[in-house]
Amino acid sequence: MTTDLHRRPLGTSAASDGKRPEAPHDGGARSGAVGIRDVVRWWPLVVLTTLAAVVASVVALGPRAPSYSSTARMPVTPLAQSDETFLGTSLVRDAGDANRTSSTLARLLDSHRVALETAQSLGGNWTPGSVRSAVDVTVGETNMIEITARAADPDQAVRLARTFAQTALNDRWQTISAQLDRRIAFATRNTAADPNAGEESRRLQLLTFVRESGADPTLSIDSIGPAVRVKEMPAAVMIGMAAVGGMFLGVLGAVGIERVRRRAQNDDVAPAGREPDGSAPETIGK
Known part of the structure; x- marks a missing residue:
């Protein structure tokens, strides 16, 4: 006696009732949103840009002659x-x-x-x-x-x-x-x-x-x-403004690097998670 099973694409089950299974949801990794935790991961970059801005402002100020x-x-x-x-x-x-x-x-x-x-x-x-x-x-x-x-x-x-x-x-x-x-x-x-x-x-x-x-x-x-x-802006204020500007640039750099990193990960995961070709049905005969 020969029993013909329903032809189903490989990788599917009867419980799925012919519907394509949903891909796993990867929260923020695929959404492109960068959170505070992602920025904190790149804290060395933020610190370095802030320090560089402060040092540059101190050098630029130097000994200021009165005007x-x-x-x-x-x-x-x-x-x-x-x-x-x-x-x-x-x-x-x-x-x-x-x-x-x-x-x-x-x-x-x-x-x-x-x-x-x-x-x-x-x-x-x-x-x-x-x-x-x-x-x-x-x-x-x-x-x-x-x-x-x-x-x-x-x-x-x-x-x-x-x-x-x-x-x-x-x-x-x-x-x-x-x-x-x-x-x-x-x-x-x-x-x-x-x-x-x-x-x-x-x-x-x-x-x-x-x-x-x-x-x-x-x-x-x-x-x-x-x-x-001429009254000049206090050196402390100018250095503080430089520090804020350096920190802002560091955060922007961290966000940009994190987005590039996620895009690269998504490009690597996409081929592995691609759905198998079901055009060739599997037939089991007995």
Whole structure:
């Protein structure tokens, strides 16, 4: 007598009722989530990066020389928006917003040309790059430009602030004076053509007065502040920040290494856990 058993794929049982058995669940190993215990496993890496950051910050700090700053205050007196006498010149004109007017002017003053001329006036080791890195041109109070200069010597800080501010004024006046000359020539021709042109004559007188004054009426130097020592962040705070940053980098490195390790393990386990091919049924005959 021959008994034919049901054809079943190898590795299955009747109790499974033909259903594929579920693969074992490997919790976090396959999920990709990295927990605190996984990071603690790589504690030497975290410690080393933290120590490296602390040592680097200590070396960078070293013996710090004191730094001083001096501020030149430059008030802005903008022309009215409706002014027509100084049309075509670079004199400061009201933009409708005091902050916007001062901000635009501050960007114009903080130029490479002014830094170059300042470095030439100071002499020594000053360069346009060192001048620009040591000087900040900012907006202070309403209609006020502040030029803050920093140096290792208090007298040098005051000299740098004064020189930069005066150089900026001189640079602007070179452009403005040439523009005023053109405006004066134009107004002179109009006045000569019409001697009764009272408004044009008044403009000519005002243009001539400003040109002969030799100074920008819309921008000037109000004061040069005495040098004050710059307050620096305490060394302990900077070292503490470096330690936190190093620890953070160490934790990121540990997480990255752990994820790579898990991915490699999963790639190795996948072929071993693959389901056998059941396309060739096993038949038992008797």
